Every structure is written in structure tokens, then in C-alpha cells.
Amino acid sequence: MFNALEYIGFTSPRAGEWNEYGPEVLGLQVAPDEGDGVVRLRMDDSAYRISVEEGTVDNLDHLGWSVGGPREFEAAIAELESKGISVVRESAELAAKRCVADLASFTDPFGWRQELHWGLALRQGTFQPGRPMSGFVTAEQGVGHVALAVPDLAIAEAFYVDLLGFRLSDEIRAMGQAIRFYHCNSRHHSLALVPIPGMTGVAHLMLEARSLDDVGTALDAAQRRGDLLVSLGRHCNDHMVSFYTDTPSGVQIEYGWGAIESDPTTKANMIDRGDIWGHHPTGDAWPAPGILRPVDTEEMHA
Structure with missing residues (x-):
């Protein structure tokens, strides 16, 4: 859709x-x-x-x-x-x-x-990045991807897959969780659903830069400010090289480069680890999503 x-x-x-x-x-x-x-x-x-x-x-x-x-x-x-x-x-x-x-x-x-x-308004030739960089992967792939925390994966899939038509890219089973990733264009995934019992929220927003150097420059800036949450690493499913940073508003940003694209002819995979390398939390544990609120799943089933 x-x-x-x-x-x-x-x-x-x-x-x-x-x-x-x-x-x-x-x-x-x-x-x-x-x-x-x-x-x-x-x-x-x-x-x-x-x-x-x-x-x-x-x-x-x-x-x-x-x-x-x-x-x-x-x-x-x-x-x-x-x-x-x-x-x-x-x-x-x-x-x-x-x-x-x-x-x-x-x-x-x-x-x-x-x-x-x-009809999202376009203003051709006017984008000027806030610091020197090569730009972002957008166009038909949109802003990036959003990872939503959901209290009930079955209810979420009935809505996003059955009603809205998102297609499963793959599932990662790691750290006691099963996270699913969905696409609606050539981006590997525009939506991820992260099951968290009794809670809903935003796990992160991903932005994809056009070069690895852009990621490195952003990593340096996040470290200088003390905003780095998760170190540089590469995911197993989309092969994104990225890090995670905090923002003034609590929501996490995944900032990356080099993701593979979705292929409608390829079946969805189950992957039993999250990362090829890296992505180590800078604190004692993986940071929880910054925007969470409780939700009553019994009311949704009623």
C-alpha cells in the first residue's frame, strides 16, 4: 500500500x-x-x-x-x-x-x-548539510527506518502486514528476543517491530549516510558530546555499518552506511545473532528504548 x-x-x-x-x-x-x-x-x-x-x-x-x-x-x-x-x-x-x-x-x-x-514538497538543489558530508540515502527509500516497540507481535503484524501490506524481510533471534523487519520498497526494512511485553514506544530511527566517512565523522561528533550509546558495528541482517546515539529528546538514532536492499523474490530469513561485529553498548547493558509507555493488551484483544 x-x-x-x-x-x-x-x-x-x-x-x-x-x-x-x-x-x-x-x-x-x-x-x-x-x-x-x-x-x-x-x-x-x-x-x-x-x-x-x-x-x-x-x-x-x-x-x-x-x-x-x-x-x-x-x-x-x-x-x-x-x-x-x-x-x-x-x-x-x-x-x-x-x-x-x-x-x-x-x-x-x-x-x-x-x-x-x-506529494511531499521538493525544493530542488536547496539541501545544504549541517556539516561537510556526502548526503543521505533517501529518494524512493524515504527517510530511513523506524523500530517500534510493541506489546503484542501478533496484533502488530495483523495491522502492519495483513492490513497495510508490509512484507517481512527477516527475523533476528538474539538476546532473548525475536525482532522482525519489514519492507515496503527497496530499503531492506522501513519498519522493525520489537516485542516488549506491556509496553510500546520507539526503539530508534535509522538514517543512512552515503559514505562510511560520513558515519565516522558523526561518530566523532557523538563521542565529543557524550551522546554515544552503542559502538560502531555491522548488523547481520541488513549489513548496515552503524552506531547508535542519544538525542535531546530521548529517541535513539541509528546512523549508518552500506545496507543491502530488499529483494521481493528472496524469502525471509531467520538469523540467530544480531551483529557480524561490534555494536557494543557504551554502558553496562544495551540501552533501553528512550520513548516507552505502558499499554493494556487486554483492551486490544477485547
Whole structure:
């Protein structure tokens, strides 16, 4: 159903700190201030990819998924409604705030707001990274991938796979967990689901740079600031060379390079270890997801 995860929005009482963190560590460009309390960050010629709105708590506010055009937009709404999903057609004012042509929204079983749109605004030739770097892998692959903590994997898959059409890339069974990864385009995965009983939240957001040197430069910046959570390493499933860093808003960023792409003709694999090498926590244990909240799974089953 969806083409890509095109944008993601957070709320945070420390939203303003992203004006420094985004360019200095991640190499993102801060978009012009609209005077609405939202920090918007660019990683290509799109109007923006990440937004952080001033709020009372650190939280995921919305995920922005694209379809091909106005006909696909209408078809997606009709399909969702036919499957019993309540869809809200959002105002032109909110669509303009998101910098898209048309916008609709619905929620997943755990309360996370999903936004459906077409026509993410492009401003050709205007992206200027926040520090010298070669740029990011975006285009048809979107912003990157998001890893969501879910209390019930079966409920999550019934929604994201059966209703929304995500396709399983593979599963990693390691450290007592079974984490599943799903694709909707050529990116190895745009979505990962991390089962955590009784909790839901955001495990991390992944951004993919165009060169290994870009990753090394970001790693140095994260270390200087004391934000490094997990050392450089290479994952077994997507072969991404990456590290994990904290942000002013608690959500983790996986910052990497070199991932393999998904292949619709290849069957999903089960992999019994997380990493080929590296990815060692800088503290005593692997850091927990920074944005978590309890959820009542009995209400979802009712």
C-alpha cells in the first residue's frame, strides 16, 4: 500500500536543542523557522524529513507514509475504510504544515498516529548539510527506518502486514528476543517491530549516510558530546555499518552506511545473532528504548 516512510514527527520539551544537535551530529540542515514551535530538519531536497515540536513530554507524534499520487491516495483511503480502519481526511492547513499535497490520518492498535499522504514538497538543489558530508540515502527509500516497540507481535503484524501490506524481510533471534523487519520498497526494512511485553514506544530511527566517512565523522561528533550509546558495528541482517546515539529528546538514532536492499523474490530469513561485529553498548547493558509507555493488551484483544 505504502511507498515509503517519508517523514517522522516528535514532541519534546527540548525541541530547540535539535537546532544544534541535528547539524552538528547528524549533518542535517535546519529548515527555516516557521514561528510555530517546530524544529524541522532536512536531509535532502524535500521540505523536511524530521520534525520536533515543542511539547511537555518526549514522544512520537506521527509517522508519515506516502503513496504514488492522488488516485493512489483515494484508493488507499477506500481500502483502509473497507478493512474497518477509521480514516480522517485532514485539513488543507495541516497538509500545508506537513508540506504535502493531501493528507489523511489513522491510528495503529497501540495509539500511534499514522499519516497517509501524496506529494511531499521538493525544493530542488536547496539541501545544504549541517556539516561537510556526502548526503543521505533517501529518494524512493524515504527517510530511513523506524523500530517500534510493541506489546503484542501478533496484533502488530495483523495491522502492519495483513492490513497495510508490509512484507517481512527477516527475523533476528538474539538476546532473548525475536525482532522482525519489514519492507515496503527497496530499503531492506522501513519498519522493525520489537516485542516488549506491556509496553510500546520507539526503539530508534535509522538514517543512512552515503559514505562510511560520513558515519565516522558523526561518530566523532557523538563521542565529543557524550551522546554515544552503542559502538560502531555491522548488523547481520541488513549489513548496515552503524552506531547508535542519544538525542535531546530521548529517541535513539541509528546512523549508518552500506545496507543491502530488499529483494521481493528472496524469502525471509531467520538469523540467530544480531551483529557480524561490534555494536557494543557504551554502558553496562544495551540501552533501553528512550520513548516507552505502558499499554493494556487486554483492551486490544477485547
